[in-house]
Amino acid sequence: MTSITTSNGVQLFYKDWGPKSAQPIVFHHGWPLSSDDWDNQMLFFLSKGFRVIAHDRRGHGRSNQVSDGHDMDHYASDVAAMIDYLDLRNAIHVGHSTGGGEAARYVARYGKGRVAKLILIAAVPPLMLKTAANPGGLPIDAFDGLRSQLVANRSQFYHDFPSGPFYGYNRPGSEPSQAVISNWWRQGMMGGAKAHYDGIKAFSETDFTEDLKSITVPALVLHGDDDQIVPIGASAPLSAKLLQAGTLKIYENLPHGLCTTHADVINADVLAFIAG
Secondary structure: OOEEEOOOOOEEEEEEEOOOOOOEEEEEOOOOOOHHHHHHHHHHHHHOOOEEEEEOOOOOOOOOOOOOOOOHHHHHHHHHHHHHHHOOOOEEEEEEOHHHHHHHHHHHHHOOOOEEEEEEEOOOOOOOEOOOOOOOOEOHHHHHHHHHHHHHHHHHHHHHHHHOOOOOOOOOOOOOOHHHHHHHHHHHHHOOHHHHHHHHHHHHHOOOHHHHHHOOOOEEEEEEOOOOOOOHHHOHHHHHHHOOOEEEEEEOOOOOOHHHHOHHHHHHHHHHHHHO
16 A cells, blocks of 8 residues: 555555656645545546645544544645645646645645645635634535434444535436545545544635735635535635635536536646646
8 A cells, every 4th residue: 555654643544556767746635535535637647747736634533533633723734745745846736625725734834846836626724613703604514414323323424424415416407417426435434533523624614815815826615506515605706715726617516526516627728728
């Protein structure tokens, strides 16, 4: 198994496919999934001549189920350790959902001289939680509800979540894919309950405003306007404005899990942005 051990002793699993001389694309997965959630994108961009890298976040997938460090600062530091180990330069960073927050924090704090572009897809920045300064966010009750479901029956929760709002399968006329639902459940159950529980706070309460403001590389922000997990009103348009070189693209009626449900659309737009 390909892995590195960080300076604080966490073993991180990662995939690294393609020519070492090719431009690298680093993929950051969402909660509570793993690098496997990027299979489609990694195979697509590999076929286009890129080097593709994706890791399992600490406590997720095949990485160590450590009890602490499940916050954005540690997530970004872990990524930095992997990037430094692989000595990746001129890299494209692509983050979905929670992975978008991780990617933004990494680029802001560690990316100078190593990052070419940033792509945020259905991403949690700038802040998911409703506060006095962020009235469009979601109330804390929404995230407490996720925590309660995880504690009560994580396996059932990880079946219900992708069966409904994550992929928009609860919308009239949708055609749920049992294979997609099962793959989401499989990835979720590979990880640790403690990491996933703590991760809810990490993705919902972390404020990425200053991270976004400090990012100077070209950035693409993609979001579906029917995202039921990260509502668009308090996310993508605000992130695009905060980024110094941000471009926003909104997809009509697309769900949170659009990298899976509409992979061909997302892949084409990401490729065009990289090539542009």
